Amino acid sequence: MRFGEYGGRYAPEILIAPLQELAxxxxxxxxxxxAQSELETLLTSYAGRETPLYRCxxxxxxxxxxxxxxxxDLLHGGAHKINNTLGQALLAKRxxxxxxxxxxxxxxxxxxxAMAGAVxxxxxxxxxxxxxxxxxxxxxxxxxxxxxxxxPVSSGxxxxxxxxxxxxxxxxxxxxxxHYLIGSCVGPDxxxxxxxxxxxxxxRELYHQSLALEGRLPxxxxxxxxxxxxxxxxFVPLLDTPVRLIGAEAGGxxxxxxxHGASLSxxxxxxxxxxxxxxxxxxxxxxxPTHSISAGLDYPGVGPEHANLRDIxxxxxxxxxxAEAVSAFRLLSKKEGIIxxxxxxxxxxxxxxxxxxxxxxxxxxxxxxxxxxxxxGTILGGGA
Amino acid sequence: MTRIKEVFREKxxxxxxxxxxxxxxxxxASLQVIRSMIESGADMIELIVPNTNPVADGPVISRAxxxxxxxxxxxxxxxxxxxxxxxxxxxPICLMTYANPLIVRGVSAFIANAASAGADGILVxxxxxxxxxxxxxxxxxxxxxxxxxxxxxxxxxMIGKIGRGFLYIVSAPGVTGKxxxxxxxxxxxxxxxxxxxxxxxxxxxxxxxxxxxxxxxAAGADAVIAGSVISGAIERHPDNPDPYVxxxxxxxxxxxxxxxxxxxAGR
Numbered sequence: 001m002r003f004g005e006y007g008g009r010y011a012p013e014i015l016i017a018p019l020q021e022l023a024x025x026x027x028x029x030x031x032x033x034x035a036q037s038e039l040e041t042l043l044t045s046y047a048g049r050e051t052p053l054y055r056c057x058x059x060x061x062x063x064x065x066x067x068x069x070x071x072x073d074l075l076h077g078g079a080h081k082i083n084n085t086l087g088q089a090l091l092a093k094r095x096x097x098x099x100x101x102x103x104x105x106x107x108x109x110x111x112x113x114a115m116a117g118a119v120x121x122x123x124x125x126x127x128x129x130x131x132x133x134x135x136x137x138x139x140x141x142x143x144x145x146x147x148x149x150x151x152p153v154s155s156g157x158x159x160x161x162x163x164x165x166x167x168x169x170x171x172x173x174x175x176x177x178x179h180y181l182i183g184s185c186v187g188p189d190x191x192x193x194x195x196x197x198x199x200x201x202x203x204r205e206l207y208h209q210s211l212a213l214e215g216r217l218p219x220x221x222x223x224x225x226x227x228x229x230x231x232x233x234x235f236v237p238l239l240d241t242p243v244r245l246i247g248a249e250a251g252g253x254x255x256x257x258x259x260h261g262a263s264l265s266x267x268x269x270x271x272x273x274x275x276x277x278x279x280x281x282x283x284x285x286x287x288x289p290t291h292s293i294s295a296g297l298d299y300p301g302v303g304p305e306h307a308n309l310r311d312i313x314x315x316x317x318x319x320x321x322x323a324e325a326v327s328a329f330r331l332l333s334k335k336e337g338i339i340x341x342x343x344x345x346x347x348x349x350x351x352x353x354x355x356x357x358x359x360x361x362x363x364x365x366x367x368x369x370x371x372x373x374x375x376x377g378t379i380l381g382g383g384a
Numbered sequence: 385m386t387r388i389k390e391v392f393r394e395k396x397x398x399x400x401x402x403x404x405x406x407x408x409x410x411x412x413a414s415l416q417v418i419r420s421m422i423e424s425g426a427d428m429i430e431l432i433v434p435n436t437n438p439v440a441d442g443p444v445i446s447r448a449x450x451x452x453x454x455x456x457x458x459x460x461x462x463x464x465x466x467x468x469x470x471x472x473x474x475x476p477i478c479l480m481t482y483a484n485p486l487i488v489r490g491v492s493a494f495i496a497n498a499a500s501a502g503a504d505g506i507l508v509x510x511x512x513x514x515x516x517x518x519x520x521x522x523x524x525x526x527x528x529x530x531x532x533x534x535x536x537x538x539x540x541x542m543i544g545k546i547g548r549g550f551l552y553i554v555s556a557p558g559v560t561g562k563x564x565x566x567x568x569x570x571x572x573x574x575x576x577x578x579x580x581x582x583x584x585x586x587x588x589x590x591x592x593x594x595x596x597x598x599x600x601x602a603a604g605a606d607a608v609i610a611g612s613v614i615s616g617a618i619e620r621h622p623d624n625p626d627p628y629v630x631x632x633x634x635x636x637x638x639x640x641x642x643x644x645x646x647x648x649a650g651r
Binding site for chain 1: 435436437438439440441442443446447450453458459460482483484485486487488489509510511512514515529530531532533534535536539554557558
């Protein structure tokens with residue numbers, strides 16, 4: 001499946017048959033009402049859906065713009081990641097797999113995979129960059145407590161992108177009994193579409209809740225974009241509406257190469273981790289180092305569907321710097337009593353900027369993809 | 385006749401295909417490594433284009449990618465290296481690369497550059513035939529494709545028909561890297577692949593010793609591919625890799641020859 005010219009299945013031959021098998025088992029999973037209702041039960045009673053749409057009492061009040069938060073931070077595990085991991089883990093189990101492989105950056109997806117593996121009785125191995133393991137000791141402990149094995153990756157820059165490489169390598173050797181539970185809407189077909197579908201519950205709920213609670217659809221929705229799974233899940237159910245779709249990318253320390261993770265704002269077309277998409281790379285196709293204060297946005301590529309939405313003009317993507325994200329992080333904590341993940345703080349910052357230019361009485365929904373407990377070390381350490 | 389076709393016709397099989405990452409550890413040292421490979425008995429060179437995300441490679445070759453990138457070769461440097469080998473030797477050269485450098489330069493432009501530098505074949509690890517229209521439609525160099533342990537029979541037939549030069553059979557599931565023994569089912573897989581193609585078949589992944597080279601030859605391979613063992617020699621002796629590269633090639637060669645000898649003795 002392609003999204004315009006983006007996407008595709010740029011994978012080594014050894015993964016082609018497993019990817020084909022996955023595409024086929026996912027097609028039947030979608031049609032299987034038993035599977036769908038089991039997933040719904042898990043999402044409701046285990047993960048804590050539906051999540052509230054909360055109208056901010058104080059944030060953005062001076063602009064006269066109504067800012068609402070889609071509270072994915074209230075999900076089990078503290079982030080939207082569980083929507084995808086429960087979906088894929090159930091798909092894996094129903095396809096006869098006994099083991100899950102995952103990559104993780106900050107550890108959020110690793111934790112969400114470990115939870116899904118534990119509840120569904122699948123063994124879990126999480127690949128994590130050695131640098132990230134050092135930065136995220138608490139999440140490592142969490143994953144281990146949940147029964148997962150955390151395998152350090154020390155190749156390359158020893159961060160997320162290298163962890164994806166390792167997970168793909170491991171899957172190449174174990175695809176017969178293992179499912180690669182990719183954490184974002186990236187990777188070779190069918191992963192981007194599959195992750196999009198599992199995350200679309202965000203946008204579907206948001207749509208109905210906006211109508212029910214606010215009596216209207218928002219003028220704009222804003223979500224942060226690393227790989228872009230919470231954003232694609234927010235956007236896709238709204239594609240046929242007039243709602244503006246805005247993605248907030250990591251502007252990092254500035255827009256020089258190596259200082260940010262803004263693949264749509266600064267990237268060029270290329271293949272990364274199995275998909276043709278927008279990539280941060282040099283003129284010869286070597287992937288550039290990236291930086292973001294939030295580990296979840298520190299990635300040199302982006303989901304291929306976002307690249308297409310940008311090209312066709314349906315979605316807009318803006319950059320938010322580390323410093324802006326940190327101010328939004330502090331502001332939301334103070335004004336609303338909600339500590340957002342630093343990733344989500346990028347979306348909050350973009351929404352505040354947007355609100356300045358909007359008419360009074362407009363409405364913005366921000367997808368608050370996760371909670372910020374994990375980021376206190378970064379904030380208190382003053383790291384940016 | 386292409387150099388690849390010719391070498392399979394002229395030399396007694398199985399051939400030895402020696403791989404190294406272009407520019408590992410530096411462009412100049414890499415040329416010397418390739419000379420050593422040729423002089424110590426390689427029949428074909430597989431030149432790996434350095435990449436920042438070598439997802440199909442094991443740890444040893446991944447580190448070779450990192451060294452080569454640090455050594456500063458660049459894509460144009462890879463083409464210069466091919467030209468430099470070509471000035472000294474008519475040995476067939478097959479490029480092994482990931483898709484992104486082709487996509488960024490333009491698939492057709494990349495292939496034209498490779499061909500004019502003197503490359504004979506190109507294997508794009510993460511560009512399966514379905515994504516490789518431009519690779520297949522050009523006639524400048526042979527597109528080489530992989531048959532993996534997971535490749536189903538109908539797909540094997542398809543690849544056997546559209547590939548050119550030779551087919552690359554992956555010996556065991558997973559990524560590149562040395563193994564003690566090759567899997568028992570390899571022989572059966574080689575037989576099955578040969579039924580679906582008229583091309584020679586080369587066996588790679590996991591061959592790093594005389595024993596595994598012998599096993600690949602005994603499984604019916606028309607060529608045996610050795611890579612990690614060479615990258616490993618460079619890694620251990622970055623300042624003076626040549627004697628160790630030669631030793632590695634000779635060791636692989638001895639395994640192949642042991643099979644040849646036992647085959648002719650058995651007649």
